[in-house]
Amino acid sequence: MSKPTEKKGAVQTTGHAWDGDLQEYNNPLPRWWLWGFYATVVFAVVYWLMYPAWPVGNTFTKGFNTITFEVDGEERTTHWNTRALLVRDMQSSPSAVRQREFLEQIAAASYEEILTDADKISFVRSYAHGIFGDFCAACHQVGGAGIVGLYPNLANDDWLWGGTVERIEETLIQGRLGYMPSYRETLSADQMNDVAVYVLSIAGYEGGDADAIGRGDRIFHGAEGGCFQCHNVGGVGRTSQGAPNLTNNIWQIIDVPNAADHDARVELVKSVLRNGIQRQMPAFADRLSPIEIKVLTAYVHQLGGGQ
Template identity: 65%
Template sequence: MNEPGHEQQSAPGKPGEVETTGHVWDGDLREYNNPLPRWWLWSFYATVVFSLIYWLLYPAWPIAGTYTKGIAWINYEVEGESQRSHWNSRALLVRDMQTGDAAVRQREFLQVIAEADHDTVLSDTDMLAFVNSYARGIFGDFCAACHQTGGAGIIGLYPNLADDNWHWGGTIQAIEQTITRGRMGYMPPYRETFDDQQADAVAAYVLSLAGHEGGDPEQVSLGGSIFQGYEGGCYACHGREGLGLKSLGAPNLTNDIWQNIDVTGAPGHAERQALVRDLILRGVQREMPAFGDRLSPAEIRVLATYVHQLGGGL
C-alpha cells in the first residue's frame, strides 16, 4: 500500500456529500471528517460532571500519606453509641448491617426463633433454612478454626461435632449451655499413680469395654479391678459400666468412639493398647471458651440448633 498523500481538504458541495480531511491512500481512499454524534458528546460531558461531583463527595485523591476524605458523611452505631464519619465503604457496610432491609428482616427472624421452642424450630422448614444460612456464618467465624468447617474436629485436640457422641450432652439445650458457658475437659494424669504394668492393665480393660479383642485375659481382669477399685477410681467418672457421665464430661468408653487418640487407626492391638496407656498416664486437660459474652442469646440458639443438626444426640 502506498504512503498516505495529501490533497486539499474538501467541504461538502452536494447534498449527501461528506467533508474530507485531505488524507488520501492509494489515490482513492479518503478520510472523511464525520462529526461525533451529539448524544455521545453530551454523554462525555455528563461523565466529566459526574467525576467532579464524585471527587467532592467521596474519598478520591491520594495526597502524601493520606487521601481526600470528601464532604459526604455517614452515621452508624458501635456498641449502641452513635458514630459519624466521612463516607467510606466500611462505614456503609456497618450501617447497612444495622439498618438495611435485609438486616431488619434478619433480626426479626432471629427474634422469632429465639422465642420459639426447639421442636417448632426443627419442624419448620423456613426456620431451619434460616438457621442453616445464618449459623453457618457464625460457625465459620467462631467455631471452624477448632472444629473444622464441617464440624469433624481434630482427634486429640478438638471434638468431632458431626457424630452422635457428646461428652456433655447433645441436646439443643445442652449445646446451648456449652456454647454459653464453655467447657473444661479434664482427666487427671496417672503417671504418679500407676506403674507401667498397672497402666497397661487398665488400658487393656478399657479396650475390652469398647469391644476390642486380643487382650491378655489376666491383664484385662487386673485392669478391671483397678478401674473399679479404690486404686484407680475410674468408675467415679466413667461409671461402673464405663458409660460415662455427662455432668462431668466423662466420655462413654463402650462405644468405640475415641476423641483424644486415634485408636481405630492403629495397626494392631498392641499399638492400640499403647495409645490408651499413654493417654491414661498423661491425662487430659482441654478447654472450650465461653461465648455468652460474644454472642446474643438468639445467636446462641441458632448456632446450637445448627450444631445439633451436624450430629446432635442425647
C-alpha cells in the same frame, strides 16, 4: 505560492499546504464524543467532591457525602465509605429486615418449637452456619467433625458434656475444661498396660489377655486407678465431668479404630494414661449475643442429632 483549490464535497482543510499539494485536513471530533468527554470530566469532579478520592499525606479526602447507620442502638453519621454502606445495608435492606423478623421469632420461641418447625430450623441452619464458621470451625472443622486428638466431633451424637439444648447452651456460655490426670507417677507400666487392655475389652475389642483384663478391671474400679469416678462404674462416661463413654468405640483423643493391631491399640490407650488430657474450650458469653448463642445451640444440637 497559490492556494490549492478544494474540490466540491471534499473534506475541509485547515488551509495549510506544503509542496503545493500536501494539505492538512480539518477532521474535528464528533460533537457527541466531545459532549461525552466533557460529561466524564464533570462526573469525575463531582465524584471527587462527594466521595473519598485522593490521598493526602497519611490520610485522604473524605468527600462531602455522608452515611448514617446504627451502632448499639444509636445513630452514627460518618463520611461515605463501603464499610459504612455495608453496615447500613445489613441493618435496613429488605433481607436484613426479614432476618431481624426471624431472629425475633427465634428469640420468642422455645427450643422445642425451633427444632420442630421447618421454617425456623431452616433459618437456624442458614444463619448459624456463618456463626459456626467464624467462631467454631477453626477447631471443630466446617462440618463439625473435629480433629481426633485435639477437638471433639460434634456430628456423631457422642456428647462429652451432654447433648441436650440446655447442656449445649451451657457449654457455649461458660466454656469447658477437659481434664484427665496423668498416671505416669501413679501406675507402673504393667498396670497401665492392664488398664489399657481392660478399656479395649469394654469397647468391644478382642485379643486381650484374660488375666490382664481382670487386673485392669480391679485397677479401673479400685483406689489405685479410680477411673470409675469419672467414667462411671460401667465405663459409660459421666457428662457432668465431660468424661467420655469408653464402651461405644467412639474415640475423641486417639484413633483406635485405625490402629494396625491390638498391640498398637494398647499403646494408644497407654499414651493417654501416661500423658493425661488437658484441653479447654473458651466461653462465648462475652463474644456472642444471647440470640446468637440460642441459634448456635439449636444448630449444634441438630448437627449431631441431639438428645
